[in-house]
Amino acid sequence: MEDPNLIDYLETFVSGKRLQRFEEVLNLRTRYITVVMEDIYHLHNASAVIRSADIFGIQDVHIIEQRFSDRLDKKIALGAQKWTDIHRYGGTKECIDNLRAKGYKIFVTTPRSDACTLDQISVNQKMAFVFGAEKEGVSESTFAAADEHVHIPMVGFTESLNVSVAAAIVLYQMTKKLRSSEYNWKLQEDEKAKIRLEWIKKSIKNIDKILARYQEGI
Numbered sequence: 001m002e003d004p005n006l007i008d009y010l011e012t013f014v015s016g017k018r019l020q021r022f023e024e025v026l027n028l029r030t031r032y033i034t035v036v037m038e039d040i041y042h043l044h045n046a047s048a049v050i051r052s053a054d055i056f057g058i059q060d061v062h063i064i065e066q067r068f069s070d071r072l073d074k075k076i077a078l079g080a081q082k083w084t085d086i087h088r089y090g091g092t093k094e095c096i097d098n099l100r101a102k103g104y105k106i107f108v109t110t111p112r113s114d115a116c117t118l119d120q121i122s123v124n125q126k127m128a129f130v131f132g133a134e135k136e137g138v139s140e141s142t143f144a145a146a147d148e149h150v151h152i153p154m155v156g157f158t159e160s161l162n163v164s165v166a167a168a169i170v171l172y173q174m175t176k177k178l179r180s181s182e183y184n185w186k187l188q189e190d191e192k193a194k195i196r197l198e199w200i201k202k203s204i205k206n207i208d209k210i211l212a213r214y215q216e217g218i
Contacts, residue, residue, distance in 0.1 A: 002197050009214055010197075013204045022199050025083070026192045028057045032123075032185035033174055034104065035167060036062040036130040038092055038138050047081075048164035049131065054084050056171040059187070059195065062087045062128070064095050082202045085195075092142050104128040108138050108146035109170065111160055115149035118173045123181050129170050131163050 011019060035053050040046040046063065053061050061084050089095040096106060104126045121127075130146065132138030143149070152161060152169055161169070178185050187195070201207050 002193050006214060007197060007200070010200050010204065010210070013210065014200055018203060019200075022196055025057075026187065026196060028179075029059050029187050029192070029195070030057055030175070030178065030185045031059050031187060031191070032126050032178060032183070033058055033171070034060045034062060034099070034126075034128045035171070036064065036095060036099070036128055037163075038064040038095075038130055038142055039133045040131070040163060045162065045164045049167045050081055050084055050086070052164065052168040052171055056168075056175045058084070058171060058175070060085045060087060062089065062095050062099070064089045064092050083199065092139060092145075096142070096145055099128045102126070105147045106130060106145065107148050107150050108132075108143055109166055110137060110143070110149045110151050112149065112151055113153075115151040117153060118150060118170065118177075121148070121150060121174070121177075123174070123178045123183060123185075127174065129167070129174070131167050133163075 035049060035058055037046055037049055040049070040063075050061050063086060065088055087095075087098075089098075099106065106128050107121070108130045109132070129150075130138055130142060132142070137143075138146075150170070152166060154161070201211075204210060
């Protein structure tokens with residue numbers, strides 16, 4: 001449980017308007033849907049996916065860095081990495097096993113037309129959407145391990161979408177469907193309290209010095 005005295009102390013360093021904004025955003029945050037990026041090469045793509053996750057209320061982003069590391073460009077993410085929880089993995093199996101243990105159904109995005117479409121997906125279970133590398137897509141092992149494969153129908157001459165665009169489309173449609181459902185997709189109160197405290201800390205300059213000052217006064 002978070003220290004209520006610490007929270008009260010830190011809140012004095014943050015404007016009331018920002019604290020109110022935290023409450024508004026947290027009330028629409030979810031862990032029911034999550035995003036996985038497997039070996040995304042271009043920094044701007046990985047950063048744009050994180051930005052979309054934040055925009056559509058996704059709290060957790062999982063990054064598999066088996067071949068490439070440090071796929072986050074702060075300038076392009078425009079601060080979104082401050083408000084989402086980034087989980088990094090050295091291998092795909094570790095990530096998939098972790099998500100399955102938490103009750104997630106694994107969806108792999110693919111250009112294959114025999115895969116299901118977003119409107120065919122039920123939101124009756126927690127969902128993790130995996131997006132693969134720009135040219136190759138997800139690895140063969142991840143494709144085989146998926147519970148379902150999903151594609152976005154295209155009717156033009158171009159046969160593929162940029163990974164960050166695909167992620168934005170998927171997250172928009174699925175969060176819209178989820179929020180109109182009867183399922184309990186919102187964060188628990190203890191989750192909200194923990195995230196809120198982290199957001200407060202990230203909003204304060206010289207937070208380490210301020211925390212040290214608080215500890216000295218206890």
